[in-house]
Amino acid sequence: MNDYHDLVRRAKEQITEVTAAELAARRNAPPVLVDVREAYEAATGIIPGAHLAPRGVLEKAMPQIAPDTSTEVVLYCTVGNRSALAALVLAQMGYTAVASLAGGIAHWRVNGYPIEMPAGAGDTDARYARHLALPEIGRAGQQRLGESRVLVVGAGGLGSPAALYLAAAGVGTLGIVDYDVIDVSNLQRQVLHDTARIGSLKVDSAAATLSALNPWVAVETHAIRLEASNVAEIASGYDVVVDGTDSFPARYLLNDAALNLRIPVVHGSVVRFEGQLMVVDPYRGPCYRCVFPVPPPPELSPSCAEAGVLGAIPGVIGSLQAVEAVKLLLGIGETLAGRLLVFDGLAGQIDVFSTARDPGCEACADPDRPPVLVDYDEACRPVR
Amino acid sequence: MPTIRIPTLLRPAVGGVARVEAEGATIGEVLAGAAALHPEFGDLVFESDGSLKRFLAVFLGGRDVRHLRGLDTPVPPGAEIIILPAAAGGAR
Ligand SMILES: [Zn+2]
Numbered sequence: 273m274n275d276y277h278d279l280v281r282r283a284k285e286q287i288t289e290v291t292a293a294e295l296a297a298r299r300n301a302p303p304v305l306v307d308v309r310e311a312y313e314a315a316t317g318i319i320p321g322a323h324l325a326p327r328g329v330l331e332k333a334m335p336q337i338a339p340d341t342s343t344e345v346v347l348y349c350t351v352g353n354r355s356a357l358a359a360l361v362l363a364q365m366g367y368t369a370v371a372s373l374a375g376g377i378a379h380w381r382v383n384g385y386p387i388e389m390p391a392g393a394g395d396t397d398a399r400y401a402r403h404l405a406l407p408e409i410g411r412a413g414q415q416r417l418g419e420s421r422v423l424v425v426g427a428g429g430l431g432s433p434a435a436l437y438l439a440a441a442g443v444g445t446l447g448i449v450d451y452d453v454i455d456v457s458n459l460q461r462q463v464l465h466d467t468a469r470i471g472s473l474k475v476d477s478a479a480a481t482l483s484a485l486n487p488w489v490a491v492e493t494h495a496i497r498l499e500a501s502n503v504a505e506i507a508s509g510y511d512v513v514v515d516g517t518d519s520f521p522a523r524y525l526l527n528d529a530a531l532n533l534r535i536p537v538v539h540g541s542v543v544r545f546e547g548q549l550m551v552v553d554p555y556r557g558p559c560y561r562c563v564f565p566v567p568p569p570p571e572l573s574p575s576c577a578e579a580g581v582l583g584a585i586p587g588v589i590g591s592l593q594a595v596e597a598v599k600l601l602l603g604i605g606e607t608l609a610g611r612l613l614v615f616d617g618l619a620g621q622i623d624v625f626s627t628a629r630d631p632g633c634e635a636c637a638d639p640d641r642p643p644v645l646v647d648y649d650e651a652c653r654p655v656r
Numbered sequence: 657m658p659t660i661r662i663p664t665l666l667r668p669a670v671g672g673v674a675r676v677e678a679e680g681a682t683i684g685e686v687l688a689g690a691a692a693l694h695p696e697f698g699d700l701v702f703e704s705d706g707s708l709k710r711f712l713a714v715f716l717g718g719r720d721v722r723h724l725r726g727l728d729t730p731v732p733p734g735a736e737i738i739i740l741p742a743a744a745g746g747a748r
Contacts (some may be wrong), residue, residue, distance in 0.1 A: 312683060348658065429745070517743055517744075518744060518745055520742070520744050523742075541743040541744055541745055542743060542745050543665065543743045543744070543745045544664050544665070545664065546663060546664060546743065547743070548740075548743050549740070563713060563720070563742075564711065564713065564741075564742035565710050565711075566710045566711050567711060567742060567744070568711040568712075568742060569711070570743040572665055572666070572700075572741050573665075573741065573742070573743070573744050574665070574671070574745075575744065575745055579665070579745070581745060612713070612740075614738075614740065616663075617665075619674070623715075623717050623718070623738065624718065625713075625715045625719065625738070626718055626719050626720065627720050628715075628720065628723045629722075630722070633691075
């Protein structure tokens with residue numbers, strides 16, 4: 273197989289490259305410049321005058337950007353690889369004077385040539401106007417959200433509203449973990465997805481929906497099942513984890529990983545008309561096991577598939593998870609660390625119970641000895 | 657008389673109702689009182705040695721009784737006790 277690097281190397285043999293210095297020298301008679309990076313990358317600054325056309329839409333966008341195929345076009349990306357591949361495609365489209373910027377905008381920057389902010393990036397004030405009006409968020413808080421990284425585990429009933437609101441809020445990087453594909457029965461509550469995407473990977477659907485909602489958010493997709501062997505690597509580097517998993521083994525594993533990595537977790541769960549929510553702030557408040565040291569027997573812990581769930585219930589709990597995540601990221605308000613929120617939709621009742629660290633907790637009793645990461649079976653016994 | 661609030665998944669053990677009233681001056685006595693009315697409920701909440709099942713969290717006055725006096729926690733007349741197993745659903 274020809275891997276990415278083979279393709280890039282061969283593309284560079286077939287196309288024309290220009291250097292940053294050559295492009296800068298054309299200041300008075302510049303070629304048409306096209307930035308082929310994703311919007312969230314372009315949001316960090318572009319070469320003045322560049323058109324934005326991420327590779328996924330490049331072919332569609334080019335006829336508007338340069339209707340005449342003899343127009344001189346220079347493509348660029350971050351380091352000059354994607355733009356080399358894109359230059360080949362433009363040649364196939366009939367463009368006869370295409371070049372790729374060698375070394376990409378990275379070389380342009382280190383040479384000290386000018387950078388400007390793309391037009392859309394200036395919509396920040398308008399986009400987040402309702403946040404900027406909040407004294408608890410304001411400009412500094414919005415900036416902080418933009419620099420934040422949240423991992424949403426499960427792109428399902430809970431992860432859908434949580435990820436949508438976090439993307440809309442301008443959280444800079446959202447990681448999405450889910451190995452599953454979309455089934456028609458998901459659509460009753462998993463509002464990230466739609467009918468046309470049945471059969472697609474949930475993480476790909478999530479990335480498409482979230483990028484459409486807010487193109488300035490970087491979405492990192494992890495189409496993988498969380499296991500003891502990969503959970504630490506996937507979760508490390510995130511500021512907050514949102515737990516929208518669907519099984520006790522996954523919840524206990526995520527709790528153990530969070531204790532190891534000292535990352536706060538916002539746990540949510542739903543069944544029928546009821547939901548639960550709690551925040552685990554490692555070693556500062558109770559962990560999931562302090563409150564629920566063992567899972568219920570299987571007959572008392574049916575999945576939503578077995579027991580059913582009203583679609584709007586995960587809508588409520590997932591939205592509350594987004595609220596808690598924003599509070600944790602910004603250090604505002606009183607989080608639900610040390611408290612368990614229980615929503616009973618049928619009764620129309622929300623209760624908040626206080627919990628506490630269990631000095632004998634198997635997982636968090638000793639901060640110097642975080643739990644060893646192991647996979648759990650359905651009874652949450654370690655699988656050896 | 658104290659009341660025990662029963663989440664939907666546990667209701668089959670108490671004849672399908674959302675609340676059970678039972679006599680008792682402590683958490684243990686009230687739960688035992690309910691178990692006398694509904695034997696299945698007793699099997700659900702008590703281990704064979706009479707301790708509380710570990711998968712259940714029991715709350716009184718908004719607090720987890722494990723951090724009060726457990727089954728010996730005094731229950732004021734008319735108080736509401738909430739019992740709760742963890743829920744797992746979320747993604748699929
Ligand atoms: Zn603990």
